[in-house]
Amino acid sequence: MVDKPETKDNEVYNSDKSLKLFQKRKDILARKDLLPLELLDLAEFAFNNQLKTYEVADSVLSDEVDLTPLNEVMSGKPLLARALFSYDLEESLNLFDTLLKYLKKSAGNLNVSAEIIESEILKDSELPGDSFQKYLEGDDHFFRTFGEKTPDSPRTLNFLTQTSITPAIVKSAEKIHLALPQDHTWTFGHCPLCGSLPFISSLQGKEGARHLHCSFCHTDFRFLRMVCPFCQEKKEACFEYFTVKEHPGFRVDVCKTCNMYIKTADFRQMDKKILPVMDDLESLTLDILARNEGYNRPTLSAWGF
Ligand SMILES: [Zn+2]
Ligand SMILES: [Zn+2]
Structure with missing residues (x-):
């Protein structure tokens, strides 16, 4: 029997690999001049x-x-x-x-x-x-x-x-x-741990499970695929997403009911790992495009601007 750990480490902050991954992606980004x-x-x-x-x-x-x-x-x-x-x-x-x-x-x-x-x-x-x-x-x-x-x-x-x-x-x-049920799919879009809204989402695993990333405590929590995290709208006709070719692996999910958007990283077909704070930074120009289309983001970026 292995004892259950008392805390669940946040993989982004706890991994030696995160800084290397960050730097590698930063170097690629710097060459793109975006x-x-x-x-x-x-x-x-x-x-x-x-x-x-x-x-x-x-x-x-x-x-x-x-x-x-x-x-x-x-x-x-x-x-x-x-x-x-x-x-x-x-x-x-x-x-x-x-x-x-x-x-x-x-x-x-x-x-x-x-x-x-x-x-x-x-x-x-x-x-x-x-x-x-x-x-x-x-x-x-x-x-x-x-x-x-x-x-x-x-x-x-x-x-x-x-x-x-x-x-x-x-x-x-x-x-x-660890006081939360693990591997649960949550039916509301705010963080079950602290109540804050997500700053970005990602599709993970073979099935493309949708994960939201909390803007405050950086908890990664699984959420329903076809529901708006901000207003709980379920009608498929109310959702759209757009992509731009300069940002492969990213899309912007918009909700026509509440006029909010969230960026989604989907790197399943790419040799690229999810790193939410970097994903948010890399796709900053998508925020400008989404705002120009009249959609709002209910949180600041992962960097506070
Ligand atoms: Zn949270
Ligand atoms: Zn909505």
């Missing part, structure tokens, strides 16, 4: 440091944390609402600082925004911690208002906050993941 190199370098620096933070972050969720009973989770309540998460604050603040220093040295608008954020922190040293709290609460108004101070790149504080806190959130989520 995204600015500075953006790709920033993403690589951020992801590399996220993996390091993940390694050292403590799972600070108490064993006594009050989880929602399973029968209520099955009918749509999150196991632990995101606002109730505890996480390794110290390591998240360290990563925030590391990323802010990198941005200060970067070219373009980002260094200007980074200088402004740094001067705001000198006036109010609680700003990073407060931003984490606002992010837990899903308070986008706070970030939009702050963004007026950095008009050249209004989502800079989002990027810093979301990127810094995510490894510690993932570590906390792992601790309670």
Whole structure:
């Protein structure tokens, strides 16, 4: 008998292979000239440091944390609402600082925004911690208002906050993941663990099982194939998808009932592995196309912009 592990590791953050995979895909992407190199370098620096933070972050969720009973989770309540998460604050603040220093040295608008954020922190040293709290609460108004101070790149504080806190959130989520039924197909589109919406989806395995990837705790959960994750519409006539030849392996699923879209990575016919944060970055231009068609995305990207 093998003992059941007490936590379920997040494969993206826990794998030595993830950074190599990220770098390999980044190099291919850089040659395609679809995204600015500075953006790709920033993403690589951020992801590399996220993996390091993940390694050292403590799972600070108490064993006594009050989880929602399973029968209520099955009918749509999150196991632990995101606002109730505890996480390794110290390591998240360290990563925030590391990323802010990198941005200060970067070219373009980002260094200007980074200088402004740094001067705001000198006036109010609680700003990073407060931003984490606002992010837990899903308070986008706070970030939009702050963004007026950095008009050249209004989502800079989002990027810093979301990127810094995510490894510690993932570590906390792992601790309670096994309280959920494993290999279950969920019938609602929000994350059964924390209640947040997915930022991307993927088709996996021979059958093309549809998986959604949570924008907050990065849980990967299986979902019904022909249902809108955002409004639960089931009528096939209400769904469409489009693809573009510059992005093989990606499609944009749109719902004509709620006007939302989600990008889907389907690499089953390709020599390519799913890496949701990279999949989202690589397909950024599809977001522009979807918005031009009048569809909305209910979450920010995996990078907070
Ligand atoms: Zn989640
Ligand atoms: Zn819908």
